Amino acid sequence: MIYLVDKPSAEVAFRTAQGNQEVTLVLIQDGVLLEPGESVPAVDVPVYAVERDVEVRGVDLPPEIEPITYDRLMRLVIEDGVKSFV
Incomplete structure (x- = not known):
């Protein structure tokens, strides 16, 4: 399942994944884009960016990434397949 994230506040998608x-x-x-001061949360799934x-x-x-x-x-x-975090 692909989780699409189109907003800088991607915390929910990272937590869910x-x-x-x-x-x-x-x-x-x-x-x-990352929120100011935000780093990429450590996850054990592939993370891509267009x-x-x-x-x-x-x-x-x-x-x-x-x-x-x-x-x-x-x-x-x-x-x-896809799930959008819009």
């Missing part, structure tokens, strides 16, 4: 090996988190749109959204917002991703293309995001959604 924790410990669920069937979940992948994908940060999209403003979800690639690279175009990262570029447009001028964000430097921490090493634990892997950039992906929109094409790859679409493949993940088709393969795994």
Whole structure:
């Protein structure tokens, strides 16, 4: 299951994903932004960010978040299904 996160306050998605090996988190749109002073919560699931959204917002991703293309995001959604944290 893909959890899409499009807001900087992604805490709920990270908490919900924790410990669920069937979940992948994908940060999209403003979800690639972190709240001031916020770090990426430690989770044991893959975390991706759409690279175009990262570029447009001028964000430097921490090493634990892997950039992906929109094409790859679409493949993940088709393969795994999606839940949106909007």
